[in-house]
Amino acid sequence: xxxxxxxxxxxxxxxxxxxxxxxxxxxxxxxxxxxxxxxxxxxxxxxxxxxxxxxxxxxxxxxxxxxxxxxxxxxxxxxxxxxxxxxxxxxxxxxxxxxxxxxxxxxxxxxxxxxxxxxxxxxxxxxxxxxxxxxxxxxxxxxxxxxxxxxxxxxxxxxxxxxxxxxxxxxxxxxxxxxxxxxxxxxxxxxxxxxxxxxxxxxxxxxxxxxxxxxxxxxxxxxxxxxxxxxxxxxxxxxxxxxxxxxxxxxxxxxxxxxxxxxxxx
Amino acid sequence: xxxxxxxxxxxxxxxxxxxxxxxxxxxxxxxxxxxxxxxxxxxxxxxxxxxxxxxxxxxxxxxxxxxxxxxxxxxxxxxxxxxxxxxxxxxxxxxxxxxxxxxxxxxxxxxxxxxxxxxxxxxxxxxxxxxxxxxxxxxxxxxxxxxxxxxxxxxxxxxxxxxxxxxxxxxxxxxxxxxxxxxxxxxxxxxxxxxxxxxxxxxxxxxxxxxxxxxxxxxxxxxxxxxxxxxxxxxxxxxxxxxxxxxxxxxxxxxxxxxxxxxxxxxxxxxxxxxxxxxxxxxxxxxxxxxxxxxxxxxxxxxxxxxxxxxxxxxxxxxxxxxxxxxxxxxxxxxxxxxxxxxxxxxxxxxxxxxxxxxxxxxxxxxxxxxxxxxxxxxxxxxxxxxxxxxxxxxxxxxxxxxxxxxxxxxxxxxxxxxxxxxxxxxxxxxxxxxxxxxx
Numbered sequence: 001x002x003x004x005x006x007x008x009x010x011x012x013x014x015x016x017x018x019x020x021x022x023x024x025x026x027x028x029x030x031x032x033x034x035x036x037x038x039x040x041x042x043x044x045x046x047x048x049x050x051x052x053x054x055x056x057x058x059x060x061x062x063x064x065x066x067x068x069x070x071x072x073x074x075x076x077x078x079x080x081x082x083x084x085x086x087x088x089x090x091x092x093x094x095x096x097x098x099x100x101x102x103x104x105x106x107x108x109x110x111x112x113x114x115x116x117x118x119x120x121x122x123x124x125x126x127x128x129x130x131x132x133x134x135x136x137x138x139x140x141x142x143x144x145x146x147x148x149x150x151x152x153x154x155x156x157x158x159x160x161x162x163x164x165x166x167x168x169x170x171x172x173x174x175x176x177x178x179x180x181x182x183x184x185x186x187x188x189x190x191x192x193x194x195x196x197x198x199x200x201x202x203x204x205x206x207x208x209x210x211x212x213x214x215x216x217x218x219x220x221x222x223x224x225x226x227x228x229x230x231x232x233x234x235x236x237x238x239x240x241x242x243x244x245x246x247x248x249x250x251x252x253x254x255x256x257x258x259x260x261x262x263x264x265x266x
Numbered sequence: 267x268x269x270x271x272x273x274x275x276x277x278x279x280x281x282x283x284x285x286x287x288x289x290x291x292x293x294x295x296x297x298x299x300x301x302x303x304x305x306x307x308x309x310x311x312x313x314x315x316x317x318x319x320x321x322x323x324x325x326x327x328x329x330x331x332x333x334x335x336x337x338x339x340x341x342x343x344x345x346x347x348x349x350x351x352x353x354x355x356x357x358x359x360x361x362x363x364x365x366x367x368x369x370x371x372x373x374x375x376x377x378x379x380x381x382x383x384x385x386x387x388x389x390x391x392x393x394x395x396x397x398x399x400x401x402x403x404x405x406x407x408x409x410x411x412x413x414x415x416x417x418x419x420x421x422x423x424x425x426x427x428x429x430x431x432x433x434x435x436x437x438x439x440x441x442x443x444x445x446x447x448x449x450x451x452x453x454x455x456x457x458x459x460x461x462x463x464x465x466x467x468x469x470x471x472x473x474x475x476x477x478x479x480x481x482x483x484x485x486x487x488x489x490x491x492x493x494x495x496x497x498x499x500x501x502x503x504x505x506x507x508x509x510x511x512x513x514x515x516x517x518x519x520x521x522x523x524x525x526x527x528x529x530x531x532x533x534x535x536x537x538x539x540x541x542x543x544x545x546x547x548x549x550x551x552x553x554x555x556x557x558x559x560x561x562x563x564x565x566x567x568x569x570x571x572x573x574x575x576x577x578x579x580x581x582x583x584x585x586x587x588x589x590x591x592x593x594x595x596x597x598x599x600x601x602x603x604x605x606x607x608x609x610x611x612x613x614x615x616x617x618x619x620x621x622x623x624x625x626x627x628x629x630x631x632x633x634x635x636x637x638x639x640x641x642x643x644x645x646x647x648x649x650x651x652x653x654x655x656x657x658x659x660x661x662x663x664x665x666x667x668x669x670x671x672x673x674x675x676x677x678x679x680x681x682x683x684x685x686x687x688x689x690x691x692x693x694x695x696x697x698x699x700x701x702x703x704x705x706x
Binding site for chain 2: 005006007008010027029031032033034038041042045046057059060062063064066068069070071072073074075076077079080081083084087106109110111114115156157160161162163187188190191193194195196197198199200201202203204205206207208209210213214
């Protein structure tokens, strides 16, 4: 393990010094609390350090964007959350936000403006793609990913909801991996089953769980790695792989983890 | 002369019924809440031209798109011939355009016949797909007896109408040889000429009768079909155009804001803008939708535009895994409820107060709770219908007016309220992950 300490500056610290960051990293609830997704958060922070980007997080000042409440119909709760977050973000004069959660990305990008919060919002897949195309992240050809079969599972809130289909794929291509597509991909990608607040309740009665159906599609590509770009997809696909008893030979990984791995940062 | 009078009566009666139905449909759509859609006219026009006129989204599935394309083009172009029918009918003429168009006329007739045959073949294949191959999406739970019959009636009617055109042209060609002074020469027509042997040896009288019968059958058929369409899922042939024009232009992930809630939340947080326009506070009304009048007119127009193709349902992750939710059923139920309310109101009935509502009596909570808001249905719809908007409005009603969301959602709401995260973690621990990057 590396003994390097990665500092994570908060907005409060930066503001006290009268400084402002290039970009605010919106961690999100899953990125803050979920043990599996915390690893994605940490990978992304390591990448930000490696490319010398001046960033900050809100730390304990960050709260849920309100997305699950809104999708479950509780508009009051959503707007309470949104207003509070917008007050904090505007208070710090935030201009640009990056997040590893497509749900936070969608809400802040599309739904905060009409409540008074307008920022440039990018998802970490696009952010990573830009770092690669600008040459700030250099990936060696024929690295450890060469020839490794990876399939990418589209997050609905990134893909159909916001038309981000190519950035995650460009990141995987840059790894020199063998990207294999599932039959349902891009605009017809099958949901992992967690959107619209489904993450927080049991599914209705049916003949199969959606995440198992999607995992079967992913496994049928023969890929050893299922790449995801969303904390909910991460949980659902990981559970699906467990359900199929394939944890031993199939990994579910976020784009940031794969890049950090390729950069020797993990 | 008798024929002319009869024709004008038929045309007048058909126009009367069609106009009446248009007014009914208009009134039903207006049951919905007002919503102003006047922005981005150029983008809207572009959507209408590409998606409705240009069939862009149909072609995501090639085989049905290809078959549908012939019927669509046939509908557009063969209706030019109907113009001649109407003029002939009123003026008592026969093929009035023939002398003016010269050599172009037989060319047009051949083109129409090609399309008629293409429509006929396409409809026959579609009937096979529905009834013999039994393509899955035509047999889902909501495809009960009437929707299946409706679809078959439309296809059979189109086949019969096309057969009438070909019969009429075939007898007409025989009559051209027997009575050239009355029947303008079209020359041999590529398709209907094959039917000539059936009629060649007939006398003039039965030939004229068959020709006239086919003519009348075709025009009455078309007018009757036009009335039928207003009761049928086939209304998409007209409403696909306005529906694509008024469709959502925002990112699909964007959910419509509720300004009423914004005002309340702002005043709760003490954020009320002193400079904000101070009108009388708007009546909050109902949060979300319980019945069709809580939806916008735009949602109701969409329900009338739905032709029940089921592409939405065949892409829905919930439906694919056996849940009760079907986006097509959401649209069909909305339409059925709207028609029910409209019918009741027009006969002096209780209308919306009939003790039934869209939520519960038509669409159950089990259905809406299964939605993952993944937008697959919205993406799949060839005419840009958005079932998700209706599902969300129903969810809003359940959450805010009834507090009737599933228990685990209520727990999630509570977590967000007290811990600012959907899970039960202490907000003070939110930044602990950063410690794991230190002291390694």
